[in-house]
Amino acid sequence: MVASRENEPGSANNRTTTERKSDREMVITRIFDAPPRLVFEAWTTPELFRQWWVPKSSGATLLSCEQDVRVGGGYRLEFAHPRAAAPLAFFGRYLEVVPNARHVWTNEESEDGAVTTVTFEEKDGKTLLVMRELYPSKEALDIAIEGMDEAMPETFEQLDQFLIARGAGAERS
Amino acid sequence: MSLILRHESVPLPAFDRHAILNHMAQYSERTRIDASFAALADPTRRGVLEQLMRADASVTDLAERFHMTLTGMRKHIGILEQAELVTTEKVGRVRTCRLGSRRLEEESAWIENYRQTWAARFDALDSVIEELKRKEKRDGRKQRE
Numbered sequence: 001m002v003a004s005r006e007n008e009p010g011s012a013n014n015r016t017t018t019e020r021k022s023d024r025e026m027v028i029t030r031i032f033d034a035p036p037r038l039v040f041e042a043w044t045t046p047e048l049f050r051q052w053w054v055p056k057s058s059g060a061t062l063l064s065c066e067q068d069v070r071v072g073g074g075y076r077l078e079f080a081h082p083r084a085a086a087p088l089a090f091f092g093r094y095l096e097v098v099p100n101a102r103h104v105w106t107n108e109e110s111e112d113g114a115v116t117t118v119t120f121e122e123k124d125g126k127t128l129l130v131m132r133e134l135y136p137s138k139e140a141l142d143i144a145i146e147g148m149d150e151a152m153p154e155t156f157e158q159l160d161q162f163l164i165a166r167g168a169g170a171e172r173s
Numbered sequence: 174m175s176l177i178l179r180h181e182s183v184p185l186p187a188f189d190r191h192a193i194l195n196h197m198a199q200y201s202e203r204t205r206i207d208a209s210f211a212a213l214a215d216p217t218r219r220g221v222l223e224q225l226m227r228a229d230a231s232v233t234d235l236a237e238r239f240h241m242t243l244t245g246m247r248k249h250i251g252i253l254e255q256a257e258l259v260t261t262e263k264v265g266r267v268r269t270c271r272l273g274s275r276r277l278e279e280e281s282a283w284i285e286n287y288r289q290t291w292a293a294r295f296d297a298l299d300s301v302i303e304e305l306k307r308k309e310k311r312d313g314r315k316q317r318e
Contacts (some may be wrong), residue, residue, distance in 0.1 A: 015292075016288060016292035018284055018288040020284060026284075026287070026293050030295045033299075034304075038302050039302060042301045043298075049299075051301050052294060052301050053297075055293035056293075057293055058290065058293075067210075084302055090214050131291075145283045155317070
């Protein structure tokens, strides 16, 4: 599937990498085999965006998606998830928009939401995408990390069942 | 730490420290889970973890904050240490408690989970982009800029 052009040093082909760059920042990179204008179009056109943003494995369904991609414009995504009683909304506004090159938005569903910067850089007809999520504080990123049980429902569901079984079988000492 | 708070009403499982120690030789995941849940099943110990999320503290500080004897608090800290939720270090006469190695494991698990979410998203984005490329070819390589 992927053209084998790995003679570029430092190019990790199309693998997604993530790194906690600092106390406050997560950085994700990925190479796409298409020029930036196509990657940007797929990111900023709601009909296209909704085709890829929600991985099937997440169990979530995207109910609605609005994107007004210009400086000061807003976006709003609403998801349904089997484990959530009500739809989950994610929203914010665009701080910077440079078509085919860069967009920056806020995540305002929580006070501890990050500011997300995505850059699209052309490299030999491909796109190097770099996404930075800068949290307001170390604590905010730590809280995001501590909330990981929400992101790993199966694991914790198993623990839940284990605990209930144990609690029922155990004698109180 | 919603995992901890969620279990307020579940009965306290019996905790036998010696049994845990006996199992250490064949240190299994089950033992770890046992130790964690036994440690988390007590409201004082959950309180101690929440306190240590904010800042490191000495055993004496924690005993005062939770209105208990030093011996009582030492026992709770011992259980949390056993579950690797807390580590302690004695400097002079003061034993300082901080969140344990489990937290670091959680962080790397979270980062891997985060990476996988984005990898799945970007694989789906690849398909959307392939479709756009095909469409452009069909439309005679029209440039949309």
